[in-house]
Amino acid sequence: MSLERFSYDDAIVRKFIWASVVWGAVGMLVGVIIAMQLADWHLNFGTSWLTFGRLRPLHTNAVIFAFAGNAFFAGIYYSTQRLLKARMFSDGLSKLHFWGWQAIIVAAAITLPLGLSTAKEYAELEWPIDIAIAVVWVIFAINFFGTIAKRRERHLYVAIWFYIATVITVAILHIFNSLAIPVGLFKSYSVYAGVQDALVQWWYGHNAVAFFLTTPFLGLMYYFMPKAADGPIYSYRLSIIHFWSLIFLYIWTGPHHLLYTSLPDWAQTVGMLFSLMLIAPSWGGMINGLLTLRGGWDKLRQDPILKFMVVAITFYGMSTFEGPMLSIKSLNKLSHYTDWTISHVHGGALGWVGFLSFGCIYWMLPRLYRTKLYSEKLANMHFWLGLVGILIYMIAMYISGITQGLMWLDFDDQGYLVYPNFVETVVNLIPFYYLRALGGALYLIGAFIMVFNMVKTAKSATDLSDQTAEAPARKTDPLVGKFHMRLEGAPLMFTVGVTVAVLIGGILEIVPMLAIESNVPSISSVKPYSPLELIGRDIYIREGCNNCHSQMVRPIRAETERYGEYSKAGEFVYDHPFLWGSKRTGPDLHRVGGRYPNLWHLRHMEDPRTVVAGSIMPNYAWLLQADTDYSDIQDVVSAMTKLGVPYNETDIRQAEANARAQAAAIGQDLAQSGAQDMADKEISALIAYLQRLGTDIKE
Amino acid sequence: MSEDRKVDVPHDYDGIEELDNDLPRWWLGIFWVTTLFAVFYWPYYHWINPQKLPEAAWKAENAAREAERAAAPAETTESLDLDARYAAGGWEETGKTVFDTYCVPCHAADGGGGIGPNLTDDYYIHGGTLANIHQVISDGVVEKGMMSWKPVLKPDDLDAVAFFIRSLRGTTPASGIAPQGELVDESGQFVTQE
Incomplete structure (x- = not known):
């Protein structure tokens, strides 16, 4: 059989690796900064660009899309070429993919601190960047499937299955969650409203975890773990079962982010049950990864790469057990909106995604530079700093989350809340916020050590030319073997199968929610927002208030006592986008309307501590100085009518006049209460929105 | 293997x-x-x-x-009238604690007012009798931004803070805001000015 000679594109892998670690260090640094902001509010620095509400999306986007994204792109480009015995389809597309992705990250790093945000978690980037993401992702997909088309090894290894699932599903998730109507270059409004927007968002949000932070990394595990451990994968049949069950079941689980919300009960139960059924498929990956080391556990003592990988897989196992447990409604009642969730995600992020990326990078680096790792000792130090950092982080957040969760729910023997004052439940957490920042800082220091180690290693490079390889041309005789074995030789059929598997759950959950009216019972007293309230809502989104405040009172007595009537699905029908939030660093705001006088809000935004002693919220003094921008309001109201909000022609034409009149009334009230007339300042628009929240059902 | x-x-x-x-x-x-x-x-x-x-x-x-x-345990509120219990005392410490925790942000530590009205003067919006004060705290005045404290405060605490607020009348705050509402007499009834 004649062998064909070819080379692998290694330069592109090196590029992605460097992008990953550099962005990773930045993203983690922002993480430590925002952790400190929760411990000490002064660190918000009194400037709009650096408040927690704007930096938190920057942190999540940077570590997910820049650190983890670039890391798995590196791993995919390295392993795909070698598993398919082919150079990437097009070097040009590889470069476009790389530079396009980095441009998107730069755009994110600029726009998020400016407050340009859609408010949808992990999808905050505005519409022009969303389009760029879709384009770059399609470039990646063409390059990836093109490589499959020209492959020499006929069968697709399990790592490739996971990459296929990633490429297909991320595209679907991103496109459908990002559908929005733009108003100008920097603002858009989700086409979905309220409950429907929430469901689509968490269908996306949870499956970003699944198909951006799990499936690509499982693929990497299947390639790099046997490479690093020099052992065989434990079970091929297990990989088939756990692959298909994982991608099929994962898609259904999004609603577990919305337990006890206004989402219909049937959807909540679906989310919980599919999450529980996901334990075994997730653990299938863990078993196949860990048992690769069978008979070679002693290697763990010497090799830092294996340490990273084995601990990563262990964290994967723990997170994928904890996740389903937190999806059980009675536990979720306690954990939701608290730091317990933060602990959980960081177990997955720092432990699984971070450590597996580090392991793969340490493994690839000497091979890409044809040299030895500069210092194994430093790699070991990185490992231990990282591990201790994760443990401190997670334990601090467990204690903080469970403490606060219990305090929120606590009633005394006379049936009164023990801690009716929300801030009482916050001040207790401050020591743990410092501890969390310490854990994060240790992890960050570890990452810096790795960058140093990488620089030194790269400097000792002996040869940067592409590695060459030989393989026979792809066989063309009929495929033989069992069904799945044949499927592995038919990428098109395989991809169709993946697409069907991931679409079923999404369609069966989302379509009924959009199509069947009884899922969102309408409430006749609920009316669209006034133009000024819409402006205020956009300010709320710009400042990222939803990062710390929920707008969803759950039907739990501790909440209805604390906040008021629980939230109903019909109250959110004009909410484009929904702003339910996922974390209560501050109290819920859905029933804040009418609870305090306008002047209270003014003082509170200027300096929260003048009215809430012990508050950790930043000052928003610029809202008292900046003039309200009315220039877009007519377009905004008009865009809302396109989304089905019932404004009429007059509403659109008089939007600005209405807004100004309402602002004048608020300004007058402030003046009468002894403050300055702030009618034309942004604070009046925000007050208008806050005073409207949750009030429609009171009539 | x-x-x-x-x-x-x-x-x-x-x-x-x-x-x-x-x-x-x-x-x-x-x-x-x-x-x-x-x-x-x-x-x-x-x-x-x-x-x-x-x-x-x-x-x-x-x-x-x-x-x-x-x-x-059965509350005493019904059986004993507010004025008698105010006069009897014993509520001072509880009243101050509750006031400091919940009322100070809007009414100031010395009752001089700020976001909410001055509690030290002789002018009241909803009347100055103990019953009036008690009711405003209990039910709130939603349109003016005074929230209802009934769900938060236990009956005894609510009574105590009402008494404490009554006791602030006539004191001199460091910087009280201007009077709001109408003049009341010693008992707290509005003085009708024709």
Whole structure:
């Protein structure tokens, strides 16, 4: 059989690796900064660009899309070429993919601190960047499937299955969650409203975890773990079962982010049950990864790469057990909106995604530079700093989350809340916020050590030319073997199968929610927002208030006592986008309307501590100085009518006049209460929105 | 390792070998148990026990807690009138604690007012009798931004803070805001000015 000679594109892998670690260090640094902001509010620095509400999306986007994204792109480009015995389809597309992705990250790093945000978690980037993401992702997909088309090894290894699932599903998730109507270059409004927007968002949000932070990394595990451990994968049949069950079941689980919300009960139960059924498929990956080391556990003592990988897989196992447990409604009642969730995600992020990326990078680096790792000792130090950092982080957040969760729910023997004052439940957490920042800082220091180690290693490079390889041309005789074995030789059929598997759950959950009216019972007293309230809502989104405040009172007595009537699905029908939030660093705001006088809000935004002693919220003094921008309001109201909000022609034409009149009334009230007339300042628009929240059902 | 079954089709996955061991039984067990749980949980929760659904459970929880409140030691509020208990004293410490915790942000530490009205002068918006003060605290004045404190404060605490606020009248705050409302007489009744 004649062998064909070819080379692998290694330069592109090196590029992605460097992008990953550099962005990773930045993203983690922002993480430590925002952790400190929760411990000490002064660190918000009194400037709009650096408040927690704007930096938190920057942190999540940077570590997910820049650190983890670039890391798995590196791993995919390295392993795909070698598993398919082919150079990437097009070097040009590889470069476009790389530079396009980095441009998107730069755009994110600029726009998020400016407050340009859609408010949808992990999808905050505005519409022009969303389009760029879709384009770059399609470039990646063409390059990836093109490589499959020209492959020499006929069968697709399990790592490739996971990459296929990633490429297909991320595209679907991103496109459908990002559908929005733009108003100008920097603002858009989700086409979905309220409950429907929430469901689509968490269908996306949870499956970003699944198909951006799990499936690509499982693929990497299947390639790099046997490479690093020099052992065989434990079970091929297990990989088939756990692959298909994982991608099929994962898609259904999004609603577990919305337990006890206004989402219909049937959807909540679906989310919980599919999450529980996901334990075994997730653990299938863990078993196949860990048992690769069978008979070679002693290697763990010497090799830092294996340490990273084995601990990563262990964290994967723990997170994928904890996740389903937190999806059980009675536990979720306690954990939701608290730091317990933060602990959980960081177990997955720092432990699984971070450590597996580090392991793969340490493994690839000497091979890409044809040299030895500069210092194994430093790699070991990185490992231990990282591990201790994760443990401190997670334990601090467990204690903080469970403490606060219990305090929120606590009633005394006379049936009164023990801690009716929300801030009482916050001040207790401050020591743990410092501890969390310490854990994060240790992890960050570890990452810096790795960058140093990488620089030194790269400097000792002996040869940067592409590695060459030989393989026979792809066989063309009929495929033989069992069904799945044949499927592995038919990428098109395989991809169709993946697409069907991931679409079923999404369609069966989302379509009924959009199509069947009884899922969102309408409430006749609920009316669209006034133009000024819409402006205020956009300010709320710009400042990222939803990062710390929920707008969803759950039907739990501790909440209805604390906040008021629980939230109903019909109250959110004009909410484009929904702003339910996922974390209560501050109290819920859905029933804040009418609870305090306008002047209270003014003082509170200027300096929260003048009215809430012990508050950790930043000052928003610029809202008292900046003039309200009315220039877009007519377009905004008009865009809302396109989304089905019932404004009429007059509403659109008089939007600005209405807004100004309402602002004048608020300004007058402030003046009468002894403050300055702030009618034309942004604070009046925000007050208008806050005073409207949750009030429609009171009539 | 000799018992491991291997995948017997010739591939070259960059040198990676795959065994073909059976699915671990305990793993299959988890899969079956969680799947069966799902199958049975749905009818159990949605059809057989709809009283466990969030809204119904909330109503039941509410009823249980209200019963607890009702069962708490009988309140003295009804039996003794507010004026007598105000005069009798004994509420000072509790009243100040409650005031400091909840009222200070809007009415200032010395009652001089700020976001909310001055509590030290002789002018009242809703009347200055103990009953008036008690009712404003209890039910709130929603349109003016005074929230209802009944869900937060226990009856004794609510009484105590009403007494404390009554005791602020006539004191001199460091920087009180201008009077709001109408003049009241010593008992707190509005002085009708024709």
